[in-house]
Structures are given as structure tokens and as C-alpha cells.
Amino acid sequence: MDTRSGWADEAVRLLEADANRSADTHLHVFPLPPEWGIDLYLKDESVHPTGSLKHRLARSLILYGLVNGRIGRDTTLIEASSGSTAVSEAYFARMLGLEFVTVVPRSTSTEKIELIEYYGGRCHYVDHPPEMYSEAERLAAECGGHYLDQFTYAERATDWRGNNNIAESVFQQLALERFPVPSWIVVGAGTGGTSATFGRYVRYRRHSTRVAVVDPENSAFYGGWETGAADYGTGMPSRIEGIGRPRMEPSFIPSVIDHMIRVPDAASIAAIRMLRERSRHWAGGSTGTNLCGAFELIAGMLERGERGSVVTLICDGGERYEKTYYDDAWVAEHGLDPAPHRERIEGFLATGTW
Template sequence: MAESSEPLDGPVDRSCSRTRAWVDEAVRKVVADANRSADTHLHVFPLPESWGIDLYLKDESVHPTGSLKHRLARSLFLYGLSNGWIREGTTIVEASSGSTAVSEAYFARLIGLDFITVVPRSTSPEKIALIERYGGRCHFVDRPPEMYTEAERLAAETGGHYMDQFTYAERATDWRGNNNIAESVFEQLAMERHPIPEWIVVGAGTGGTSATIGRYLRYRRHHTRLAVVDPENSAFFPGWVTGARDYATGMPSRIEGIGRPRIEPSFVPDVIDLMLPVPDAASIAAMRHLESVTGLCAGGSTGTNLWGVWQLIARMLADGTRGSVVTLICDGGDRYRHSYYDDSWVAAQGMDLAPYTAALERFLASGEWSPPEKR
């Protein structure tokens, strides 16, 4: 056993004015970044007036790093700084090849720290370039399941901090308010004709967003219900249905930012009122349909959200419910020009978007919801 030079029968002072000063300044920089950023827009999707239903899309793509994950990264950095896990010189390590890594690289650079993210070797050059734009470095693994353990190893090897978004996402955000996404939505709806929505629809990647919104709805005693949509290959929907917290598919999601091969620790199933599985072709068709109707260019997870929204609005029409529905534009579509918006890429994935696009156009024209049968 190692011997300590500190006496064990008296007070032990581990405080360091320099360390606290650095943390104070780092927190100030992160909070100042939030203060410089305006709230994200709440767009209105044009629906037939006779329906008596309003659809709002909260546009998270306008954050400085272009996605919903900017909120998560900010919360994770403040959580790590406040817990004493992040200090001057700490190397930040994450397991992410997507938008979370981009946003965490941004905040690491903001406070002067190195950032390494563990990514599959198959990660697209576009994603790598986005991470590197903010000074991040990519560490490659051959198999996606290896990302977690390799991130832990790198953090230990460098004396760094493993951010572990999949564990801490639901803990890092103050779900009672403090300008979280749920509070922001309700403040922006205050002057609308249906200020308390019937449904809020989101996807799950870490599970942090759905946990924050679901808790906030209960805390504020709103009648709003939370629906979570899930793409193909993801473990969240079957795990929610069966109640199996260890459910795993072992398969990656084709829809960036949502869906996981296993149930993640930050996923809180008991705050979810409804889960809807969504075919990947439907996600991409709905994403493209959004741009054709509104000019808003979004990523695939936004399409997943919208496919769920249309099902819920169809239910509202069927039972005569008037009210509002809110969902998220999770990120911008420009980063997917060589995938989701590329017809050759879609065809190579074996997806036929035409039946889903036709179903959306028919629904908005007639109110008749008749999606293609799953093959």
C-alpha cells in the first residue's frame, strides 16, 4: 500500500487557487457562449386550416455547431467542470462519430483543451472534417462496439476525462428548466392558439433529450404527451416494449444521431408515453418532403421525427382533437448531401422512397393516412 505524507489525524487541504481560477474561467467561457447565442427558431409547418392543428418545428440546426447536440455538449462540459473532472490540461475523450463529437470539439477548443473522439474506421470524410474543423482528433477502431472501451482506455492513458455521453446525457441537463429545450418550447408557444401541445415528438440517441422533456412535462404538470420515434436496427423501441433494459440488436443505425445497438444508460423509458418504430426509407422521404414543402433542409433524424408526427396528427384528425404538435429539426441537411440527399446512395441502401413520399403528399392533400405496408 502506498504511504501518504499527509497526516491522517488532521485536516487535508487539496484546494488550489490556480485550479479553481482556471475552472472559473472555463465555466465563464462556456456560459458566455450560451449568452451570445439566441434561442432557436420555432417554425410553423403549413397545415390545412380546417384541421385545427398546428405543427411546430424547433430548429436546432441553427446552433453554432449546427445541431441539437450543441446543447448536450455544453451541458456535459459544465457538468464535468462543476464536478471537478475537467481541469486545466485535461484531455477530453468521447466515443462518437457524429454531431456530439463536433460540438464537444467546439467546446474543448473554446476552453483550450485537447479533444479526441473514438470513431469507426468507416466514418465518412465529411464527418471527420467537421470534427477536425474545431481542432478535434479522430482515433479509429475497426468495429463500432469497440468505441466505448477504447475511449475509456485513451482517457486512462492520457490522464484525461471520458465524457461518456451515453451515460451522462440525462444527468447533465437541468430538467426543471434553466433554459433547457423543453422550457424554451413552452415559452415560445405562450402566445399561440394552442400553447400546451398535445404531443412532443423526438428521437433517442443518448436518450437525454427525451428524458429532459419527459421529466419537465411531469414537473410542470402539463397534459402534453411525449412520443419517441426509433429507426431500424435500434434497441430502444423493442427494449421499451419488452421492458428489457439490456436489450441489444448489435446493429448500427443508418439514421445519424438516433438509434443505438443497445439500450443506453441515459435512456429513461418511464417518462415516455408512446414509442413508434419508423422505417429508414420513411425517415429519408419525410426529410426530403420537408424541404420540398418549406425549403428547410434537415437531416435524417428530423425525417424520423416527422414520420411519427404525421401518424399522431392522423390520430388527432380521426378523433376530432384540435391542438398543437411540436418536434425538432435536429441538424441541417448540408452534411448529408452525399448520403440522404444522394439518390445513388439511397438506391445502394436498397431503399425505395416513392411510396412514402406519395403517402405524405396524399395525407396533406386529403387527411387520409395510408402508409406503405412494411415489407
Template sequence: MKQTAHWVRNAISLLDADANRSADTHLHRFELPKSWGIELYLKDESVHPTGSLKHRLARSLILYGLVNGKIVEGTTLVEASSGSTAVSEAYFARMLGLEFIAVVPKSTSTEKIELIEFYGGHCHLVDEAGQVNQAARNLAAERNGYYLDQFTFAERATDWRGNNNIAESVFAQMSAERYPIPSWIVVGAGTGGTSATFGRFVRYKQHDTQVAIADPEGSSFYEGWRTGNMDYATGKGSRIEGIGRPTVEPSFVPGVIDHMIQVPDAGSLAAMRLLRAKTRYYAGGSTGTNLYAAFEIIAGMLARGEKGSIVTLICDSGERYANTYYNDAWLEAQGLDLAPHTAALEKFLAEGVWVPAAK
């Protein structure tokens, strides 16, 4: 028993040391016309050691398993993931000397699978996104391991009251800005953990900030939130990796969400590419989803004569999608035409008018 307790204490120390070595992520300004009186900020989570927002989640999930007595020396860690969470979990598993298996859909980008394996993880491929959860449970049971289960535990593994969570970080970095309390926080939902953290934090701190979720095509979250039916399921995976789910996941907390926007996949990827063209920030598709929704919210603020600030996230690096989202041949094979959406986004930036392209 003493030996186990010693190993767990050492494991937690290793996680704490990793957090101390990582400086906080940058908060970039996206230039908008000064006459608008609106500021847009991008929290760059791609600079984490494992290159995505999921670095925070992976550390929290593993810490949660350690302090609850679920992870001990020799435990095999298993996760159901479309990629980025598994990349980060593989990194931490290797740090702790634990075996890690990621259950991923076959559609996951080659770049992400290679990253999981680079950090010492193993990939177990399934045909459809809807199969990952049960396959992960089965693997954990077969190996007497621990299923990290991001879709259940994301909303409770992070201490939303403090402990340098992403919400606390954003508000600290905004303190010297023209509008230090954001009017809106705009995030995507893969597990729902990030939106839950922001939503709980702003209520706990009594901030006058609204939280919006940008949801991609094929995802169940939007209709689940709109109808209040948490059993709603599209049964479809999302082409925008890392966000959107075929079913409403347990970590999705609708009561802390003020608004949701459905974003067409072509709009997400047009916004992702526009970000690259305007700023040189090389981001993935989920960042484009966030930016598209942020523009729509800003347009609404302009129409109502409101001023203020909006914060959204750069979720991961575009390097992971060089062969997909940034590949014109892949777009053509998917039947995605970005041109109408790019024109609509450019019109918005020039005139402040939101006229989305036809779906």
C-alpha cells in the same frame, strides 16, 4: 489548488458567455390544412453555432465534468460519438484549450469527420458502432483523460427544471400560440437525454403533454421500451446518424416516455426530403424520422377528432449529408426506395389519412 479552481471558474465563464451570445433557436410552423385544427411546429436546432441539437448537450456535458472536478486544465476529453455530439464537443474543447478525441464508426459521414477536425478535434475510427464505448474508455484511461460519455450522462447533465433547457425554451415560445400547451412532443433518441429532459419537464410543470420517441431501424430503444428489457440489444448501428443505438443506453429513461414509433429508414429519408421540398428547410435524416412520426401521431389525432399542437425538432443541417442522404446513388447502393414512402406522406398531407408504405 487555487490555480486549478481559477481555471475551472474561467472555463465555466467561457461556457456561460457562449450561451449568452447564442440567441434561442427558432420555432417554425409547418403548414397543415386549417380545417384539421392541428398545428405542427419545428424547433430548429440546426442554427446553433455548431449546427445541431448536440450543441446544448455538449455544453451541458462539459459543464457537468467541470463542476464535478473531472475536468481541469490540461485534461484530454474523449467521446464516443457518431458525429454531431463530437463536433460540438470539439468546439467547446478548443474554446477551453483542451485536447479532444472523438471515437467514431468508420461509417460516419466525411462531412462530420471534417467538422470535428475543423474545430480542432481528432478522430479515432473503429469498425462498428458497438465498439465506440469501450474504445473511448480505453483511450481516456491511456491518456489519463476524461470520458465525457454522452450515453451515460446525457440524462443527468441537463437541469430539466430550468436553466434554458430545450423543453423550457419550447414552452416559452409556444405561449402565444393557439394551442400553447402541446399535445405531443416528438423527438428521436440517440442518448435518450432529450426525451428525458422533455418528459421530466412536462411532469414537473404538470403539463398535459405526451412525449413520443421516433426510433429508426436497427435501434434497441423501441424493443427495450416495449418489453421493459433494458438489456435488449440489436447489435446493429443505425443508418440514421445521431439516433438509434445497438444497445439500450443508460441515459434512456423509459418511464417518462408515453409512446414510441418505429420508423423505416426509407420513410425517414422520404420525410427529410419532403421537408426540403415543402419548406426549403435543409435538414438531416433524424429530422425526417421525427417528422414521419409526427405525421403518424397527427393522423391518429384526426381520426379521434382531436385538436391541438405538436412540436418536433430539426436536429441538424442537411449539408452534413449531401454525399449520403441527399445522394441518389448512395440511396441505391443502400437499397432504399423512397418513392412509396413519399407517396404515403403526400397522401397524408392531402387527405389526413395515414397509410404507411409496406416495409
């Protein structure tokens, strides 16, 4: 494969041009009582061309494959993903004129399949989610393609020292704020790439910022972090799309994380509904998980008499979840009751107590 060709040079240019157009996203202020002396910011990743935080990851994974000589003009790109990563990878594959195939569980929602296919991707189905990994490897070997493997390479494909990664972007945008170095950054983990980027960046820049990872029900990350077991698993899928995994993924690096918080799924749903009513930001479930973690940390800061700032993410837009997290019938069918969590959130916003 001639990866030092003019085609490869042009492919890198196209990826960098997309980054130049779209990488810096808005940093919104979430209104908290001014007397608290704490500022909460939401980094809005839903405004990327493919509508989610995974736009950054997909670009990084493909760029990583290019510069490592694994992708050429005729390479088929293979992934194991039924969600936003596959949507974004399909977008970039089409940009480069490459075929893209993602291995997905047969239970994947029609909405996600339609988005992947909209960008020219093709879905290859498996009956059981754990089969995704081995089937993606098999397909790549069979067609001589490149397995992008987000769950292994997410933590290394992004340059954590800079290159306009999400951490560098946040700190640049905070430069003129009253607390330019945040006390906490709160993120979820799907692959672990975002938490690794933030955790490494704050250490590299010698910031005092701590990184907290929020984890939904059924996910293995919290248990693996708490016990130190690299093979920790639950075998159960997360109901909060985009975060949580049934096993500890290779790209999740516990040693760069300062704290983890487990968040009930119903609380995540309550939080995004509150966000839409109070700010008009329409976000997916993982954003609600982030908000619950941020609220808990802010309550602790208030209890200790601390001032400062906290940053978390709007991971994707709520329009993808109109028929799930925003649908009362779907929520009830899945045995979720956001009401008590909504009461707790409203109580926190009024009193500062979590």
C-alpha cells in the same frame, strides 16, 4: 486537480456566454390545412454554432464535468462518438483550450472527420463500433483525461427543471400561440437525453403534454421500451445518423416516455425531401423520422376530433447529407425506396389520413 481555480470559473463563464448567445433557436410553423385545427411546430436546432441539437448536449456534458471537479486546465477530453456530438464537443474544447479526442469507427464518413478536425479535435479509430466505449475508457485512464461519456451522462447533465433547456425554450416560445401547451412532443433518441429532458420537464411543470419517441430501423430503443428489457440489443448500426443505437444506452429512460413509434428509414428520407420542397428547410435524416412520427400522431388526433398543437425538432442541417440521403444513387445502393413513403406523406397532407 485544482478545479476551484480562476481557470475553472472562466471556463464556466465561457460556456454560459455561448449559451446566452445561441441557446434559443427558432420555432417554425409547418403548414397544415387550417380546417384541421392542429398546429405543427419545428424547433430548428440546426442554427446552433455547430449546426445541430448536439450543441446543447456537448455544452451540458462539459459543464457537468467542470462543476463535478473532473475537468481542469490540462484535462484531455475523451468521447466515443463519430457524429454531431463529437463535432460540438471539439468546438467547446477548443474554446476552453483543451485537447479533445473522440473514438470513432474506421468506417466514419470523411465529412464528419473533417468537421471534428476543423474544430481542433483528433480522431482515434477502432475497427468495430462496439469497441468505442471500452477504448474511450482506456484512453481516458491512460492520459488522466475525462471521458465525457454521452451515452451515460446525457440524461443527467442537462438541468431538466429549467436553465434554458430545450423543453423550457419550447414552452416559452409557445406562450402566445392558440394552443400553448402541446398535445405531443416528438423526438428521436440517440443518447436519450432529449427525451429525458422533455419527459421530466412536462411532469415537473404538470403539463398534460405527452412525449413520443420515434425510432429508426435496427435500433434497440423501441424493442427495449416495448419489452422492458434493459439489455435489449440489435447489434446493428442505424442508417439514420444521430438517432438509434444497437444497444439500450444507460441514458435512455423509458419511464419518462408515453409512446414510441418505429419509422422505416426510407420514410425518414422521403419526409426530409418533402420538407425541403415545401418549406425550404434542409434537414438531416433524423428530422424526417420526427416528421413521420408527428404526422402519425396528428392523423390520430384528427380521427378522434381533437384540436391542439404538436412540436418536433429539426435536429441538424441537410448540407451534411448531400452525398447520402439527398443522393439518389446512395439511397438506391442502400436498398431504400422513398417513393411509396412519399406518396403516403402527400396523401396525409391532403386528407389527414395516415
